[in-house]
Amino acid sequence: MCKDCAQSGKYWDCFEEILEGYSGDKSQLIPLLQKLQDAYGYLPEDIIERLSQRTGIFVSQIMGVATFYSQFRLEPVGENIVKICFGTACHVIGAENIADAICRELGIELGGTTEDRLFTVESVACLGCCSLAPVITINEETHGRLTPDTARAAIRDFKARKAVAV
Amino acid sequence: MKKIIIGLGSCGIAAGGLKVKEALQNLAAEADSGIQVSETGCMGMCYAEPMVEILEDGHRTIYGGVDEKRAKEIFQNHALGGKPVADAVALDSDGGGSEQGFLAQQERIVLERCGAIDPESIDDALAMDAYAGLEKALKTMTAEQVVDEVLRAGVKGRGGAGFPTGQKWKFAAGYAAESKYIICNADEGDPGAFMDRSILEGDPHSVIEGMIIGGYAIGAAHGYIYARAEYPIAIRRLKIAIEAAEARGFLGKNILGSGFDFKLVIKEGAGAFVCGEETALIESIEGNRGMPRIRPPFPAERGLFDKPSNINNVETLANIGWILRKGADAFSAYGTEESNGTKVFALAGKVTRGGLVEIPIGMTISEVVNEIGGGTKDNKALKAVQMGGPSGGCIPANMMDTVIDYAPLAATGAIMGSGGMIVMDEDNCMVDIARYFLQFTQSESCGKCTFCKIGTKRMLETLERITQGKGEEGDVEKLETLSHQIKTNALCGLGQTAPNPVLTTIRYFRNEYDAHIRDKKCPTKQCKALISFNIVSDKCVGCTVCAKKCPVDAVSGKAKEVHAIDQGKCTKCGICKSMCKFDAVDIS
Numbered sequence: 096m097c098k099d100c101a102q103s104g105k106y107w108d109c110f111e112e113i114l115e116g117y118s119g120d121k122s123q124l125i126p127l128l129q130k131l132q133d134a135y136g137y138l139p140e141d142i143i144e145r146l147s148q149r150t151g152i153f154v155s156q157i158m159g160v161a162t163f164y165s166q167f168r169l170e171p172v173g174e175n176i177v178k179i180c181f182g183t184a185c186h187v188i189g190a191e192n193i194a195d196a197i198c199r200e201l202g203i204e205l206g207g208t209t210e211d212r213l214f215t216v217e218s219v220a221c222l223g224c225c226s227l228a229p230v231i232t233i234n235e236e237t238h239g240r241l242t243p244d245t246a247r248a249a250i251r252d253f254k255a256r257k258a259v260a261v
Numbered sequence: 262m263k264k265i266i267i268g269l270g271s272c273g274i275a276a277g278g279l280k281v282k283e284a285l286q287n288l289a290a291e292a293d294s295g296i297q298v299s300e301t302g303c304m305g306m307c308y309a310e311p312m313v314e315i316l317e318d319g320h321r322t323i324y325g326g327v328d329e330k331r332a333k334e335i336f337q338n339h340a341l342g343g344k345p346v347a348d349a350v351a352l353d354s355d356g357g358g359s360e361q362g363f364l365a366q367q368e369r370i371v372l373e374r375c376g377a378i379d380p381e382s383i384d385d386a387l388a389m390d391a392y393a394g395l396e397k398a399l400k401t402m403t404a405e406q407v408v409d410e411v412l413r414a415g416v417k418g419r420g421g422a423g424f425p426t427g428q429k430w431k432f433a434a435g436y437a438a439e440s441k442y443i444i445c446n447a448d449e450g451d452p453g454a455f456m457d458r459s460i461l462e463g464d465p466h467s468v469i470e471g472m473i474i475g476g477y478a479i480g481a482a483h484g485y486i487y488a489r490a491e492y493p494i495a496i497r498r499l500k501i502a503i504e505a506a507e508a509r510g511f512l513g514k515n516i517l518g519s520g521f522d523f524k525l526v527i528k529e530g531a532g533a534f535v536c537g538e539e540t541a542l543i544e545s546i547e548g549n550r551g552m553p554r555i556r557p558p559f560p561a562e563r564g565l566f567d568k569p570s571n572i573n574n575v576e577t578l579a580n581i582g583w584i585l586r587k588g589a590d591a592f593s594a595y596g597t598e599e600s601n602g603t604k605v606f607a608l609a610g611k612v613t614r615g616g617l618v619e620i621p622i623g624m625t626i627s628e629v630v631n632e633i634g635g636g637t638k639d640n641k642a643l644k645a646v647q648m649g650g651p652s653g654g655c656i657p658a659n660m661m662d663t664v665i666d667y668a669p670l671a672a673t674g675a676i677m678g679s680g681g682m683i684v685m686d687e688d689n690c691m692v693d694i695a696r697y698f699l700q701f702t703q704s705e706s707c708g709k710c711t712f713c714k715i716g717t718k719r720m721l722e723t724l725e726r727i728t729q730g731k732g733e734e735g736d737v738e739k740l741e742t743l744s745h746q747i748k749t750n751a752l753c754g755l756g757q758t759a760p761n762p763v764l765t766t767i768r769y770f771r772n773e774y775d776a777h778i779r780d781k782k783c784p785t786k787q788c789k790a791l792i793s794f795n796i797v798s799d800k801c802v803g804c805t806v807c808a809k810k811c812p813v814d815a816v817s818g819k820a821k822e823v824h825a826i827d828q829g830k831c832t833k834c835g836i837c838k839s840m841c842k843f844d845a846v847d848i849s
Contacts, residue, residue: 122566124548125531129490163550163707164531166490183453183647183683184609186697192834199812220534220701221452222491224275225609225683226307226616237275243836244810 137168173215182221184228196243268312270303276310302463304376307616325351375463383505386466394585399519407478414589415601420574432561433479433571441481447488450534451650454681457575461495465502471578534705553753596622610683627661641686649678652758654765674765690787691770696724698762713756716747729790732778800845807837
C-alpha cells in the first residue's frame with residue numbers, strides 16, 4: 096500500500112493506519128511487524144523505534160523477534176524478489192546450480208540486491224512445489240522444472256516483460 | 262450439463278494452470294456453450310499438471326499435461342464434440358486412462374474431497390458431506406463420547422511424532438479452565454513436504470471441521486490455525502472457508518443450535534522451522550521468539566496464554582470429520598494392527614510420478630515408490646528413499662520392503678515423519694545429503710539449548726570438511742559421538758532428531774564417507790570440491806555449444822576443433838555436460 100507514501104512526505108501515515116486498531120495486546124507484535132514490512136518493504140530503524148514507543152515493547156524485544164524469523168528484513172530490498180527453493184527435492188535435482196546461474200545472471204550473491212535495485216535474490220527452505228523441482232519464484236510467478244539455462248532465460252524474460260511494461 | 266474443472270493447487274498454478282484456465286474460459290465464452298469453467302485444488306498428480314477435468318453427469322474424464330494448445334483440442338473435441346481426446350486422458354471414471362496405476366492402490370480419507378471440489382465453494386464441500394461429522398457430534402454425542410470415538414479410531418498424530426490423538430484430547434479435556442485453546446499446526450516446515458499445503462488448498466473445510474469437533478471435545482471455544490507464511494494460496498482459501506463456515510453457522514455462536522460457541526483465527530507464521538515444535542509454536546502465537554519451552558508442564562495443562570491447549574497437525578485434523586461421520590470402526594478397517602487409517606505422502610525427487618499419495622498404513626515403501634510412483638526417472642538405479650525430512654533418515658534400496666508404519670520405520674533409523682518421501686538415485690551423494698540436512702537444522706536451531714546450538718554446528722563443520730575432501734580418519738566416529746550426545750540432551754524434537762540423517766547415511770552408506778575421507782573422492786561425482794569437468798577429445802566434434810553456454814567462459818576452442826575447459830575458471834555448474842549432444846564432457 097504505501098511504498099509510495101514513503102516518497103511523498105507521508106512516511107508516517109501508513110504506520111498510523113496500521114497501529115490504529117492496536118489494542119495493547121502484545122501478542123500482536125508479529126502481525127504488526129508483518130503489516131509494517133508489507134508497507135515499507137522492510138523494517139526501518141525509525142519505524143521499529145516508534146513501534147516500541149507506541150506499544151511499550153522494548154526495542155530489544157522487537158529486534159529479538161525481527162531477527163528470529165526469516166521473513167523479516169532489516170535492509171531495503173529490490174523491486175522484484177527472486178526466491179530460490181532449497182527444499183530437499185530441489186536440492187537433489189540441482190538447486191545449487193540454479194542459484195549459481197541466477198546469481199551470475201544478475202551479478203550478485205545469494206541474498207544480495209542488484210545495484211539498480213531491480214532484483215533481490217533470496218533462498219527459501221521450501222516452496223512446497225516439490226514435484227516441479229527445481230523451483231524458483233519471481234514475485235508471485237512460479238517457475239518449475241528448471242535447468243540453469245532455463246532459469247537464466249526466466250530472469251531475462253521477466254526483465255524483458257518489465258521493460259515493455261514500463 | 263458439462264463442466265470443465267482445472268486443478269489449481271500451487272503445483273497446478275506453477276505448471277501454468279492459470280493460462281489454461283483463461284484459455285478455456287475464453288473458449289467457453291466464445292462458443293457461448295453454457296459450459297461452466299471452474300477450479301479445484303490438488304488432484305495429487307503433480308507430475309501431470311496442469312490437469313483439466315471434463316465432468317458430465319457424474320462421469321469424470323481427467324486430462325494431464327494440458328497446455329493451451331491441448332486445452333483447445335480438448336474443448337473442441339470433448340467439451341463441444343463429445344469425443345474424448347483419447348491419447349491425452351490420464352484418468353476416467355470407467356477405469357480408463359494412462360495413469361490409473363497412480364491411484365489404484367490409494368485410499369482417500371484425508372484427500373477425499375481434494376481435487377474433487379472447488380475449495381472456495383462451501384456448497385461443493387457440503388455436497389460431499391463436509392460438516393456432517395460435526396453435525397453428528399454436536400447433535401448426538403457428548404464431548405466425552407467424541408473423545409472416546411477418536412480414541413477408539415486410534416488415529417495418531419500425523420505431524421510426525423505419532424502420539425495418539427484421542428489421548429491428547431483426553432488430557433486437554435481433563436483440565437478445567439475458563440478458557441482453553443485448540444491449535445492447528447499448519448507450519449509445514451519440512452523441506453520436501455507439501456501434504457498440509459495441498460490439504461489446506463484443496464479442502465480447507467476438512468481442517469476447520471476437525472478443529473470445531475476438537476474444540477467441542479476438549480471444551481475449547483477458541484481455535485488458532487498457525488499457518489506458514491510461504492503458503493499464500495492456502496491462507497487465502499482458509500480465510501474464504503472460515504467466512505463461509507461462519508455464514509452457514511458452523512462457526513460462531515450456538516453452532517447448529519447446540520449451544521457450543523467456537524471462534525477460529527488464522528495466525529501467519531514468519532518463517533521458523535522450530536515453530537513446528539508445539540511449545541515454540543505457542544511462543545510464536547504469543548508474539549515472542551519461537552523458542553521451545555521446557556516440558557512439563559505440557560500444553561494440555563499450561564499452553565497458549567498459560568491455558569490448557571491442544572495442538573494437532575493439519576492432516577490429523579482432516580481425518581476427524583470422516584471418523585465422526587463414518588465411525589471409528591470404518592476408520593480402523595484401514596491400516597495395520599498398531600496403526601489405523603491412512604497416511605498422506607508427498608512423493609518427490611527422482612521419481613517418475615511425483616505427487617500427493619494417500620495410502621493405507623501398512624503398504625511397503627517399494628509399493629509406493631515403484632508401483633504408485635512408477636519407479637525412478639530415466640531408468641537410473643534407486644539408491645535410497647528419504648523419509649521424515651531433517652528429522653528422518655535415508656532408507657537404502659535393499660530395504661524397500663519395509664512396511665510403512667511408525668515402529669518398522671523407526672527401526673530403520675528413519676521416521677514416519679510428516680510425510681516427506683524423497684526418492685534418490687545413483688547420482689545422489691549420501692554424504693552431501695547428510696550435509697544438506699545438517700545445514701538446514703543448524704540454521705534453524707533456535708539457539709536455546711547448547712547441545713543443539715553448538716552440536717549441530719560442529720557436525721556441520723565436520724560434514725563440510727568431508728565433502729570438501731578435507732576429512733580425517735576418525736571424523737565418522739566424531740559425528741556418531743556428537744549425534745548421540747545431541748539426541749540425548751537437546752531440549753526439543755528439532756535437536757533430538759537432527760542427527761538422524763547423518764546416522765542413517767553412516768549406517769547404510771559408510772563406504773561413501775570412507776571414499777570422501779580416505780580417497781578424497783566423491784563416488785557419485787556430486788561434491789564440487791572433489792571433481793573436475795573435462796572434454797573427451799575423441800568424442801568432441803567442436804560444435805561450440807558448450808563454449809557458448811558456459812556462463813563463465815571457461816570453455817575455449819574453435820569450431821570443428823576439440824575444445825578445452827579452463828579448470829581455473831570452471832565453477833562446475835555442469836551446463837556444458839547437460840548441453841553436449843555427443844557425451845563429450847566427462848566428470849573425473
